[in-house]
Amino acid sequence: MKYTSTRANAPAVTLGPAIAAGLAPDGGLYVPEQMPRVAVDALDPAAPLAELAASMLAPFFAGDALSDQLADMCAEALTFCAPVTPLSWTDASLLELFHGPTAAFKDFGARFLAACMRRLPHDASRPLTVLVATSGDTGAAVAAAFHRVPGIQVCVVYPDGRVSPRQAHQLGCFGDNVRTLRVDGSFDTCQQLVKQALGDAELQAHAPLTSANSISLGRLLPQMTYYAQVSLRHHKQHGEPAHFIIPTGNLGNALACIWARTVGFPIGDIHLASNANATLPDYFAGGVYRARTGVATLANAMDIGAPSNFERLRWLWHGDDAALRQAFAAGSVDDASIRDTIAALAHEHDTVVCPHTATAMCELARLRAAGDQRHWYVVATAHPAKFERVVEPLVGHNVDTPPALQELLARPAHADPLEGNYAALRGELLASVEA
Numbered sequence: 001m002k003y004t005s006t007r008a009n010a011p012a013v014t015l016g017p018a019i020a021a022g023l024a025p026d027g028g029l030y031v032p033e034q035m036p037r038v039a040v041d042a043l044d045p046a047a048p049l050a051e052l053a054a055s056m057l058a059p060f061f062a063g064d065a066l067s068d069q070l071a072d073m074c075a076e077a078l079t080f081c082a083p084v085t086p087l088s089w090t091d092a093s094l095l096e097l098f099h100g101p102t103a104a105f106k107d108f109g110a111r112f113l114a115a116c117m118r119r120l121p122h123d124a125s126r127p128l129t130v131l132v133a134t135s136g137d138t139g140a141a142v143a144a145a146f147h148r149v150p151g152i153q154v155c156v157v158y159p160d161g162r163v164s165p166r167q168a169h170q171l172g173c174f175g176d177n178v179r180t181l182r183v184d185g186s187f188d189t190c191q192q193l194v195k196q197a198l199g200d201a202e203l204q205a206h207a208p209l210t211s212a213n214s215i216s217l218g219r220l221l222p223q224m225t226y227y228a229q230v231s232l233r234h235h236k237q238h239g240e241p242a243h244f245i246i247p248t249g250n251l252g253n254a255l256a257c258i259w260a261r262t263v264g265f266p267i268g269d270i271h272l273a274s275n276a277n278a279t280l281p282d283y284f285a286g287g288v289y290r291a292r293t294g295v296a297t298l299a300n301a302m303d304i305g306a307p308s309n310f311e312r313l314r315w316l317w318h319g320d321d322a323a324l325r326q327a328f329a330a331g332s333v334d335d336a337s338i339r340d341t342i343a344a345l346a347h348e349h350d351t352v353v354c355p356h357t358a359t360a361m362c363e364l365a366r367l368r369a370a371g372d373q374r375h376w377y378v379v380a381t382a383h384p385a386k387f388e389r390v391v392e393p394l395v396g397h398n399v400d401t402p403p404a405l406q407e408l409l410a411r412p413a414h415a416d417p418l419e420g421n422y423a424a425l426r427g428e429l430l431a432s433v434e435a
């Protein structure tokens with residue numbers, strides 16, 4: 001299996017080099033030259049996630065040095081499950097993706113990426129630094145996944161004062177090989193600094209860097225596995241494909257579901273839920289694709305105005321916008337509707353969801369109001385306890401913190417301040433390799 005660029009101007013490579021590079025050299029995103037077909041009928045719906053993952057991801061690893069270790073990597077990374085909880089009042093279920101160490105679905109991708117990266121060849125004389133800008137969830141998942149991995153350092157940069165207090169604590173609680181910098185600036189500033197560092201060849205001659213953002217194939221591929229598992233189980237039980245509603249920001253999680261359907265899993269409709277950042281809903285409603293600046297919402301991990309994986313989606317439809325628009329629906333859910341959804345679910349059904357999951361639950365209510373009767377799997381992307389400042393006042397009681405999150409919150413946390421300019425970040429990165 002070879003991977004090419006969505007911009008068709010880069011040499012084809014196998015999976016390992018594509019993961020090591022992150023972005024293709026022409027600035028595009030790596031995609032399989034041809035999407036494989038998975039022999040879905042040969043898979044066991046009852047198999048644990050790690051086992052299913054090793055079988056279904058094998059075609060993506062074909063021809064690469066990592067393929068011999070795929071089963072080990074799946075066992076190492078996919079140590080928690082993705083349970084399905086039926087809703088009592090409507091024919092739908094929550095697919096809970098928040099049972100990993102940092103209580104958001106990013107743990108699946110970050111842990112699998114770490115399992116890949118530690119096995120990729122790198123220069124033993126200089127540690128490789130994973131540099132990550134975060135608006136909250138990604139940084140914690142990446143820090144947890146790479147914590148104490150030999151030969152790899154992590155540098156997390158986040159906008160000071162603009163993540164929830166619990167998110168800030170999680171970002172700073174690792175220590176050892178994880179360095180946390182709180183930047184005087186916005187998330188856009190953080191992303192800009194990271195981009196500049198990743199493009200700075202002279203810096204990287206001293207301090208080799210890599211990224212861990214959501215365009216990495218090492219994050220995308222493992223996210224296919226829970227959709228595969230749920231769809232196999234649903235199909236076995238009901239003889240029908242499974243339909244999903246997915247809270248969407250950069251389109252990483254939803255694209256994984258689309259890829260799972262493309263390779264042959266019994267997945268029916270895929271409905272995207274955005275917050276007030278309506279780039280995708282506007283496009284799917286027939287507008288031209290217009291990337292914009294993200295606006296801040298209660299579902300902050302989805303505050304993205306230019307979803308990076310859209311380029312992969314368009315590639316898969318050969319650039320045919322009309323056909324792509326036919327293939328999916330997407331809805332935009334503003335903060336008032338997020339609040340109403342969280343409060344109504346708690347008061348009427350004793351069910352507590354995070355603000356991101358609330359966008360998908362709101363879309364479910366809209367589908368029902370329009371007469372849709374089908375069974376939907378609503379993807380729950382984070383535990384509500386991560387966003388207690390938003391959720392608790394709306395539901396009127398404390399939300400229990402899951403044990404993994406409690407453990408992180410009980411550790412001391414530390415983040416160093418960083419001025420919001422590139423010279424400051426560059427200086428920190430150089431100092432950390434000399435230390």
Ligand SMILES: *Cc1c(COP(=O)(O)O)cnc(C)c1O
Nearest residue numbers: 137249250251252253301381382
């Ligand atoms: C990252 C994130 C999302 C958005 O996922 P994408 O892959 O960027 O579309 C949704 N919910 C939560 C809780 C997240 O952390």
